[in-house]
Amino acid sequence: MHIPDGFLDPKTALATGILAAAGLAVALRQTHKNLPRKQIPLLGLSAAFVFTAQMLNFPVAGGTSGHLIGAVLTAALLGPSAAVIVISCVLIVQCFMFADGGITTLGANIFNMALVGGVGGWTLYHLLTRIFPGLFGRILGATFAAWASTVLASIACAGQLAASGTVTWSLAFPTIAGIHALIGIGEGLITALVLAAIARTRPDLLGLPPETCPTTPSRVPCLTGQGPEGGRQACVDQPSAEKSSTPPSTSTPAPQPYASLLAYGLLITLGLALFISPLASTWPDGLDRAAQSLGFHHLESTTRPLPAPAPDYKIPGLPSGPLATSLTAALGSLLVFTLSYLLAHSLTRQTKSNPKH
């Protein structure tokens, strides 16, 4: 989802840059005001953690593998403002050390992944944890929010690419959103498993009372699975200094004042209104805009040497039109929500029925 240099036009790059800078400024101000000084190193360590966790490759079918993105995981563990800073830092390091995502598109990437993905995902997570309390609600919320944030960020990304005239909205939107709806399932699953693993050892990091987790405090389950196949579990004694030096609720998210949430909401709405609403309302105009902005609209009437794979802006085999899109989105969300519910149910039951750890 990292947009490389060269795919955004100046106005989109500039607009996303301003929005990202404003969002980052809100996050920095909010964190500066609310975060205790002793938690400042936690931001750097969490950024390093997200980067390291992204290198763990989870095997998917057919020799391919996927990895964690971590926006919702960070937001669930640290709160939205800290998550915006952490994810922005990860993106800056990826840009300058690995050329992963461009420097002129850094604003767009921060807007998509930190603001839309992180804050948007956290809002969903927060709402769901209000409705469903306890560990179950947290896992359910994180799973669904991780999926939704991946899809939302990808839609924002498609909108920016289309607004730049790089791709056609009607073609890019279903393709990019469709691919990320699948990637999002993996992201949701990994987020749920990692949260469940953290809850087994340190429920206080999730803002849960210690009795939710039947872990004995001096022993930390390490590395092996905690599944019903109990024979393969191994435990190590954690050095006691490691435990005792950490006060409980080190990183329980601070209550977020609504002013900053309002600011994030305004920025995200503004961004989505700028990039997506003109495209969504004028479906067939994407190519014309692209052609005009790139200065070859006079070539429009030339004969096509190849048959177009998607004539009339329709993906073959899929219904088109705004109604069908909304219907597909609603059905997809419902399906993922059901899956998240079942996953959260099985993970919490597993934790409860496995009191050895």
Added chain:
Amino acid sequence: MDAPHNPTPTNPSRFSASLKFTAAILLILATLAVPARFALWLLIPLVILCLLVLLSRIPLKPFLKRLLLVEPVLVGIAAFSLLQPGGGGVGGGQLFTLLLLRSTLCVIIMLLLAHTTPFHQIVTILRKLRVPGLLVTTLWLMHRYLNVLLEESQRMRRARRCRTFVPHRSHLWHTLSTVAGQLFIRSTSRAQRVYDAMCARGWNE
């Protein structure tokens, strides 16, 4: 993804970091300003940059590996211009060439910068550019502890292998997520110790 590289003091490394930083940004902006008609002219700076990469004697293997990892993304996004209705013709082909050439050029510029400039110098430049202190501190700490956490995750992997079992495929997801969870818990406790150590050494932001 590679472990963070270790820039060697070779030719482009002799210049100051801020010069390289400015040059890279100017080059990228110049590349982006090239209109679609002159797309093929971008081949000239591409060849020059490739020569510069060879002359700079930076290790080629990690450089090419990064480039090969990023390139499919570039081709993938650029290919949209061929697939769109009316694409495949002159317009689509021209747009495809432009997008692919200029994004590849930008990636090579950024990789050249990354391989000749240590990241802490870039953070110093960011600080001079008045990037807020909290962000700079976070970047510094992140860069400092990246290798530590990578080693930690490798140690955990080694420990798992030593303890004799090859996890079943379905079990692997569970195992890997436990590793990630443990990594986070260790990061938080390490953050606490780092804070204590920073205070002991007179840290004051």
